[in-house]
Structure formats: C-alpha cells, structure tokens
Amino acid sequence: MSIRPELAILKPAIAGAVVCALLAACNSKQDAANAAPDAPVLSVPIQRNGGWVVEAQDAGNKTHRVLLDTGASFNLFEADGPLAAAPLTTTAGSALLRQGVLTSSTADASLTINTLSGAHRIELGLSPALRVQGWSMPAGALAFRGKIGRMASADDQPFDGIIGMENMRNLTWRADHVAGRLTAYANAAPAHAWQQCTFMTLDTRTRLPLIEFGFDGESNPFILDTGLDSDLLLPQALFDNLRNAKKFPRVQTVFTTDITNRVVPRPEGLLAGLTIGQKAMPKLAVRGGSPDLRVGMGLLEKMDRFELDFRGYRFCFDLPAAPKDSVLTKANSVLERRGDRYEILALLPGGRLAESGVKVGDQITMIDEIFVNTLNLAQMSALLSNPATSELTLRRGNSPWVVKLTKPKHP
Numbered sequence: 473m474s475i476r477p478e479l480a481i482l483k484p485a486i487a488g489a490v491v492c493a494l495l496a497a498c499n500s501k502q503d504a505a506n507a508a509p510d511a512p513v514l515s516v517p518i519q520r521n522g523g524w525v526v527e528a529q530d531a532g533n534k535t536h537r538v539l540l541d542t543g544a545s546f547n548l549f550e551a552d553g554p555l556a557a558a559p560l561t562t563t564a565g566s567a568l569l570r571q572g573v574l575t576s577s578t579a580d581a582s583l584t585i586n587t588l589s590g591a592h593r594i595e596l597g598l599s600p601a602l603r604v605q606g607w608s609m610p611a612g613a614l615a616f617r618g619k620i621g622r623m624a625s626a627d628d629q630p631f632d633g634i635i636g637m638e639n640m641r642n643l644t645w646r647a648d649h650v651a652g653r654l655t656a657y658a659n660a661a662p663a664h665a666w667q668q669c670t671f672m673t674l675d676t677r678t679r680l681p682l683i684e685f686g687f688d689g690e691s692n693p694f695i696l697d698t699g700l701d702s703d704l705l706l707p708q709a710l711f712d713n714l715r716n717a718k719k720f721p722r723v724q725t726v727f728t729t730d731i732t733n734r735v736v737p738r739p740e741g742l743l744a745g746l747t748i749g750q751k752a753m754p755k756l757a758v759r760g761g762s763p764d765l766r767v768g769m770g771l772l773e774k775m776d777r778f779e780l781d782f783r784g785y786r787f788c789f790d791l792p793a794a795p796k797d798s799v800l801t802k803a804n805s806v807l808e809r810r811g812d813r814y815e816i817l818a819l820l821p822g823g824r825l826a827e828s829g830v831k832v833g834d835q836i837t838m839i840d841e842i843f844v845n846t847l848n849l850a851q852m853s854a855l856l857s858n859p860a861t862s863e864l865t866l867r868r869g870n871s872p873w874v875v876k877l878t879k880p881k882h883p
Contacts, residue, residue, distance in 0.1 A: 510662045513643060514605035518654040520773040521850065524647075524698050525631055526654075528602045530555065531611070536632040538602070539623075540654075542645075542780065543697025543766060544636035545678050547599045547615040555632040557597030557615040564598055564612070573614050585616075594618050602635070607656060609639050634699065637680055641782050648777040661781065669788040670749040672696075672780065681780060683787045685767070686747040692765055696780065696787070700768030703756040703798055704743070711739060711760030719743060726759065726801045727818050735806050735818040736761070742800060748789070755797035770798060805830075807852060812845035813837050813867065814852060825856065828877045830864065837872075838865035 516526050524540035536555045549557040560568075560581040568574045581596045594616050601611040623630065643656040673682050675695065682693040694704070706714075715723055720741030728736050738761040746753040756771055772778055774796060778789035804823025807814040813835040819826040836844050839855045840863055847855070855861050859879050866873040 510657070510660060512655045513607045513658045515653055515655045516605070517652055518647060518649070519652060520649050521769075523701075523769060524654060525629075526604050528604045528633075528635075531601045536602075537629065538604075538633045538635050539631045539699055540640060540645075541634045541636055541697070541699030542640060542681055543695055543699050543768075544634055545680060546636045546638055547613060548618055548620060548634040548636070549597065549599070549615055550620050550632065551595065551597075551617040553620070553632055555600065557599055557617050558611075559617075560596040560598060560614075565596075568614055583616075607643070607658075609635070613638060641674070641679070641681075644783055645780040646777070647772070647775075647779075649773060650776050660783070661779065664779070664788065666777065666779075666788045666790045668749045668751045668790075669786050672782075672785050672787040681782075681787075683748065683767070685765075687745055694765045694767045696772075697766045697768045698772065700766055701770060702759055702766075702768045703770035704746075704758045705762035705764075705766040705768070706758055706760050707762060707764065708760045710765075711741075711758065714743065714758075715739070715741065720758075722800075724800055724804070725820050726804065727806045727820065728759070728761075737818075737820065740800055742798060748787075751789075751791060754795040757798040757800060801857075805856070807836070807849065809849075810835060812843070814844055824878060824880050828864075829875050830866070831868070833868075834873070835867040836864055837867060839863075 514526075518524065525537055526540060527535050528538045529535055534554075538555075547557070549555050551557075565574065565577070565581065569577065582593045583596060584591050585594050595618070597615045597617040599609065599611060599613040599615040602609045620631070620634065643658055644661045646655045646657070646661060647653075648655070670683055673693075674680065675682055675693075678695075681696040683696060684691040685694050697705075714720060720743060723739050723741040725737045726740045728738055738759050740757055740759045742755045743758045744755045746756060753771065754774065774791070776790040776792055778787065780787060804820035805816060805825050806818040808817050809815075815835045816825070816830060816832050819830065819832055836852075838844060839847070839852070839861060842855070844852065857880065862877055864875045864877060866875060
C-alpha cells in the first residue's frame with residue numbers, strides 16, 4: 473500500500489523546458505523585504521510522516537491545502553480543481569520564452585514529461601497568486617495542469633496544488649521534527665551547530681536541489697525531494713546492478729501511482745552503507761524505476777532536524793542518537809477511499825491480501841472489528857501489515873464478504 477501515492481512522477485526530467493535563466497522573472501516575493509535577519513517568513517506545524525502540506529490563501533482569501541515540493545521544478549494544479557491554474561495564453565507563452573523559462577514554442581500549451589509509467593503530455597498553465605503567512609507568490613508563474621486527485625497527505629486529506637522549487641528556492645527552509653515546526657527565512661536563518669553540513673547545489677537542467685551520497689567509496693548527487701514518500705529512488709539499471717551485486721538482503725515489488733493515475737509496480741530493497749558527509753545513514757528502503765536519483769521524506773523524516781540553505785548552498789542535519797532502519801512495505805496493495813470504504817485498486821500476486829483471497833475491486837468496510845471510515849491510509853497500512861490483524865469485511869459487488877488474512881510472509 474502507498475501511504476501517500478508517490479509524487480516522484482511529477483519531478484523527473486522535463487523535455488523541452490528548463491527553469492528560469494532570468495531568475496528574477498520567476499522569484500517569489502516576501503512581504504517584509506526589510507525584515508530583520510532571523511525573522512521567519514512562515515512557521516507552521518509539521519510531523520514525521522506528514523510531508524510539508526500547508527494552508528495557502530488565494531487572492532480572494534480562500535484557503536487551500538498545498539504541498540511544498542522541492543522535487544518539482546514548477547507548480548502543479550488540478551485542471552478543474554478548486555485551485556485551478558489559468559490556461560497558458562499565447563502572450564504568456566511568448567513572455568516565458570523571452571524570459572528563458574521555456575526553450576521552445578508550445579503551440580498546444582503542453583510539454584512531455586517522463587514519469588514512472590513512461591512519457592506523457594501535460595498541459596501548461598499559469599499559477600494564481602498565493603500567500604502562506606508572510607510568504608507571497610505572485611500570479612503568472614509557469615505551472616502544470618494535471619491530475620492530483622489520488623495524491624493525499626498522510627492524514628488522508630487531499631491537497632489542492634503543489635508548490636515547486638521556482639517558488640521555494642529563494643527561502644531557507646528548516647524542518648525541526650523534535651519541535652514539530654517547519655520554518656522559512658527570507659534573510660539569514662538563526663545560527664546552529666548541527667552534526668553535519670554538506671554542500672548543496674542546484675541541478676543545471678531542472679534547478680532542483682542536489683546533495684552527495686557516498687556508497688562503496690564513490691559519491692553520487694541525489695535530488696532532495698520533499699514531495700516523495702520513499703527513502704531513495706534509483707534508475708532501474710543502477711538498482712539492477714545493486715541487486716546483482718547482492719547488496720539487498722531481499723527484493724520485493726511495491727506499487728506507486730503517477731500523475732496519469734496509473735498504478736505502476738516497482739522493485740524495492742533495503743540498502744546499508746550510505747553516507748552523507750561523514751554521517752552513516754541507517755538501512756534505507758530503495759526503489760528502482762526512477763529517471764534520476766532522489767532522496768525523499770522517508771529518510772529526511774528520520775532526521776531530528778534538517779535545513780535547506782539556498783543562500784549558502786548548504787544542507788545541514790541532525791540524526792537521532794539511534795536512527796531507525798527502514799522496513800520494506802508489506803501489504804503490496806493500492807487502496808483508495810470511497811466514502812466510508814477503501815477500494816482495492818491493485819494487488820501484487822503473492823502479497824498478503826492476494827494470498828488471502830482479496831480481489832481488485834473489493835471494498836474494505838472493516839478490519840477485524842474496526843470500521844475503516846475512522847481510519848486514514850497510514851492507519852490502514854499499519855493494520856494490514858500487522859500480523860495480528862486476522863480478518864477483513866468486504867463488499868464484493870453487492871454482497872458482503874469476509875476474508876481471513878494469512879500471516880505476512882516476511883517479518
């Protein structure tokens with residue numbers, strides 16, 4: 473089961489577009505331009521396993537939930553959603569060409585992007601004006617118009633849009649999981665003495681933030697992706713090389729969901745021995761099939777705190793005294809809420825639910841004696857993975873159905 477469907481598919485290489493060559497044309501603006509150093513532009517509560525979902529106000533002062541996503545170059549909005557981007561006009565397209573945001577004419581106002589399920593066309597649009605506390609984002613920035621209906625935060629609440637790096641990179645972002653706060657600074661952030669700082673740069677093609685991971689005496693740049701649930705994503709060839717070298721104790725298949733609402737199976741394994749700077753990471757869950765190397769919130773949320781400093785181009789962090797190893801997914805299914813039920817969208821043959829007789833299209837109404845209308849996706853995942861969970865009550869067509877669950881094959 474995917475707790476929050478994977479957002480990695482929004483960020484891979486964009487054919488025919490690069491981020492702003494004239495950086496000022498895409499910049500976000502802060503209200504307090506003369507604010508004193510250390511004054512935060514915004515400060516919002518966060519929690520581990522929750523992602524960066526915040527409340528933003530539009531020009532009409534209506535509130536929307538938006539995901540802050542360092543792994544997306546541009547903003548993304550549901551084409552017909554409550555925070556829909558305006559269509560890209562010929563005039564706006566010409567202006568974006570002059571500014572260097574687009575490198576070629578887009579007669580049909582769309583671009584090709586590479587996702588986990590292949591290359592797809594996606595419409596271009598223009599972002600509305602938004603505000604998150606003292607952080608203002610003017611209207612008119614380039615945005616994608618796609619499908620985000622299945623994407624939801626860990627509390628099972630959908631968000632209305634995704635705010636990407638072109639809006640985010642002019643702030644310093646500090647996530648403190650001990651204090652439970654996400655804070656952003658337009659000027660100098662307060663000093664700290666954390667365990668480790670390492671150089672951070674921006675990818676020359678996508679302008680997404682990169683940090684180096686060490687492994688087996690070599691290092692590789694990974695995109696920092698706050699919109700991704702997983703620990704690490706790797707290109708398939710690299711994943712296969714690690715599997716052939718027997719770096720994974722075992723490999724299984726999990727599901728991800730992309731912007732086209734396609735459910736895509738991907739291999740997953742645990743990997744030990746990775747480092748950032750001089751700090752060793754715990755065992756991490758690694759998935760193959762990505763067009764590039766990415767580190768997501770699965771690892772970032774293991775840290776007590778971390779900072780993305782785009783003024784000094786540094787990534788700094790503190791690890792807990794005993795950071796926890798990741799575990800592999802157990803349920804091997806994709807669920808989607810349908811009112812007071814959860815529908816099975818996909819099942820992996822050999823997974824616990826499939827082995828128990830559950831079928832695609834079944835709708836779960838109860839887990840043991842718990843009605844699922846009281847559970848979010850994270851709670852559903854935990855219960856379905858728990859060996860003590862023994863029974864599901866379903867609706868199969870128009871009939872009730874009870875399924876006895878087998879024990880998970882792996883502890």
